[in-house]
Amino acid sequence: MARTEAIEGATAEVTEATVLDTAQQARQAPEPEYAPSALPRPVPRVLSIAGTDPTGGAGIQADLKSIAAHGGYGMAAVTALVAQNTCGVRSVHTPPADFLAEQLRAVSDDVAIDAVKIGMLGDTPAILAVKTWLEQTRPPIVVLDPVMVATSNDRLLRPEAEDALRGLLPLVDLVTPNLPELAALLEVPVAGSWAQALEQGRELSRRHGLKVLVKGGHLQGADSPDALVDAAAGPGQDVVELSAPRVDTVNTHGTGCSLSAAVATVQARTLDWTLTLRQVKHWLTGALERSGELEVGRGHGPIHHFHHLQPADHPAQGFSQELWRQTAGVREDILALPFIRELAAGTLAEEHFGYYLAQDARYLNSYSRVLARASALAPTEAEQLFWAKGAHQCLEVEAELHRSWLAGREVPGGQGPVTKQYVDHLLAIAGNGSYGELVAAVVPCYWLYAHVGEQLQAGPAAADQDHPYAAWLQTYADESFAEATRQAVAIMDAAAAAETAAGRQRMRTAFEQSCRYELDFFDAPRVYA
Numbered sequence: 001m002a003r004t005e006a007i008e009g010a011t012a013e014v015t016e017a018t019v020l021d022t023a024q025q026a027r028q029a030p031e032p033e034y035a036p037s038a039l040p041r042p043v044p045r046v047l048s049i050a051g052t053d054p055t056g057g058a059g060i061q062a063d064l065k066s067i068a069a070h071g072g073y074g075m076a077a078v079t080a081l082v083a084q085n086t087c088g089v090r091s092v093h094t095p096p097a098d099f100l101a102e103q104l105r106a107v108s109d110d111v112a113i114d115a116v117k118i119g120m121l122g123d124t125p126a127i128l129a130v131k132t133w134l135e136q137t138r139p140p141i142v143v144l145d146p147v148m149v150a151t152s153n154d155r156l157l158r159p160e161a162e163d164a165l166r167g168l169l170p171l172v173d174l175v176t177p178n179l180p181e182l183a184a185l186l187e188v189p190v191a192g193s194w195a196q197a198l199e200q201g202r203e204l205s206r207r208h209g210l211k212v213l214v215k216g217g218h219l220q221g222a223d224s225p226d227a228l229v230d231a232a233a234g235p236g237q238d239v240v241e242l243s244a245p246r247v248d249t250v251n252t253h254g255t256g257c258s259l260s261a262a263v264a265t266v267q268a269r270t271l272d273w274t275l276t277l278r279q280v281k282h283w284l285t286g287a288l289e290r291s292g293e294l295e296v297g298r299g300h301g302p303i304h305h306f307h308h309l310q311p312a313d314h315p316a317q318g319f320s321q322e323l324w325r326q327t328a329g330v331r332e333d334i335l336a337l338p339f340i341r342e343l344a345a346g347t348l349a350e351e352h353f354g355y356y357l358a359q360d361a362r363y364l365n366s367y368s369r370v371l372a373r374a375s376a377l378a379p380t381e382a383e384q385l386f387w388a389k390g391a392h393q394c395l396e397v398e399a400e401l402h403r404s405w406l407a408g409r410e411v412p413g414g415q416g417p418v419t420k421q422y423v424d425h426l427l428a429i430a431g432n433g434s435y436g437e438l439v440a441a442v443v444p445c446y447w448l449y450a451h452v453g454e455q456l457q458a459g460p461a462a463a464d465q466d467h468p469y470a471a472w473l474q475t476y477a478d479e480s481f482a483e484a485t486r487q488a489v490a491i492m493d494a495a496a497a498a499e500t501a502a503g504r505q506r507m508r509t510a511f512e513q514s515c516r517y518e519l520d521f522f523d524a525p526r527v528y529a
């Protein structure tokens with residue numbers, strides 16, 4: 001077929017000289033150095049086969065951003081040129097399928113491809129061209145987003161091409177249909193519930209022997225759940241749910257494109273579908289949350305692909321500062337407590353101090369277990385180690401309290417009511433909360449103690465050798481304790497940055513509640529001793 005035919009319409013301005021150049025280049029090209037790619041690959045070479053969106057929110061433009069946002073090297077073969085924006089599709093221009101095949105061969109003759117993402121194919125000839133190329137090239141990872149209808153409800157696949165699209169499924173590793181696309185692939189009515197959608201996912205997975213990412217974006221509800229369905233994993237193991245909060249935004253143009261391109265990229269690095277989907281889903285939620293900052297278009301705007309590279313309006317470092325400001329009242333109340341004033345003056349009744357220490361020993365024992373849980377949930381080894389050391393130190397301090405201060409003292413046994421409330425609060429979050437929430441719940445114990453220690457150290461007690469509690473006061477004004485506190489606060493800020501807006505709100509609540517319990521804990525000897 002003549003080249004001029006292949007590019008008719010799409011590139012009407014191309015001169016003969018350009019065409020000759022291309023033909024010459026093809027003849028003179030060295031033998032392809034195509035080597036099967038060895039995965040995992042640190043910078044995966046990812047090919048998007050999709051349509052265009054000149055406003056950059058969907059299709060190939062979105063795919064390239066998404067691939068780059070996940071550290072991949074993006075490439076693209078265009079199936080169709082779409083005149084569209086955030087409000088809808090105006091028209092579609094489809095170059096001949098032979099020209100699509102030519103583009104695909106130009107890539108695979110030269111570049112080892114680590115993963116392929118397929119999006120809008122438009123019509124049967126394009127699907128068949130991709131099918132032939134997949135059969136010849138056999139890329140190691142193939143993700144198909146079976147694009148049929150745009151967010152704006154415009155059709156992007158000819159209805160008679162659905163059969164041909166089904167024919168592509170045996171060559172695909174993961175297919176990522178939304179609910180209408182899932183139903184169309186199975187030729188059944190659209191699922192009305194999440195349970196029904198999962199059942200359809202199982203059926204599609206079973207029928208074509210591939211993994212299905214069932215996407216719940218089109219459902220109503222507080223969450224926007226997705227699920228990785230793999231019938232081959234067997235009953236009970238075949239569905240991995242990936243829940244995320246539903247973001248209240250109209251900016252959902254191209255979410256499906258961006259998601260599938262990201263998944264192809266991350267999978268080439270992790271080779272673990274579940275891990276990949278968890279990572280990508282987390283990123284996607286952030287990209288939806290921060291989409292408003294882009295101000296692109298008047299309809300369904302694009303998502304913020306690079307949100308993780310730009311500081312947010314509410315920078316993560318500001319999270320702890322904001323909490324510190326908001327809890328100033330609690331700190332004032334603590335410093336005004338008779339217990340703290342008398343402790344500083346050295347006039348605190350022995351009985352009260354003894355009660356406090358006995359409760360503190362009990363508290364530290366539970367707190368150690370809670371820190372061990374933070375260690376178990378930590379996303380990095382450095383944080384894992386930090387909390388594990390904290391857990392260890394609590395037990396050492398507890399033992400030391402028993403050896404020194406509590407030995408020979410008459411103190412009431414049993415867990416006091418405030419100790420129980422505080423510990424129950426921590427244990428509940430350790431059992432059910434996210435890592436961020438747990439970190440926010442444990443930080444006040446460090447931060448308020450360091451603060452109280454610093455204040456007391458600045459007072460006259462510090463210089464007084466005869467002060468009855470001088471040695472005890474010293475432990476909390478210790479520089480290594482202050483350093484641990486700074487680290488704990490920095491970890492909290494990092495955890496806040498990784499949370500959703502709703503997650504950060506839960507962190508604030510957990511932090512404020514722990515501050516209140518710290519206040520009550522210092523006041524408990526007066527009430528209960």
Ligand SMILES: Nc1ncnc2c1ncn2[C@@H]1O[C@H](COP(=O)(O)OP(=O)(O)OP(=O)(O)O)[C@@H](O)[C@H]1O
Pocket residue numbers: 149150151177178179215216217218224225226244245246247248249252253254255256257259284285288
């Ligand atoms: N408002 C939202 N909040 C959070 N996640 C969402 C929201 N809308 C969609 N998603 C997520 O975005 C991804 C794409 O979902 P959806 O079901 O909308 O696919 P799609 O219809 O193929 O997307 P597209 O809008 O590109 O056509 C899924 O992971 C889905 O859970």
Ligand SMILES: Cc1ncc(CO)c(N)n1
Pocket residue numbers: 050051052053058059060082084119120147149150151156253254255256257
């Ligand atoms: C080119 C293209 N692919 C996919 C979608 C679906 O969002 C779109 N709007 N445009």
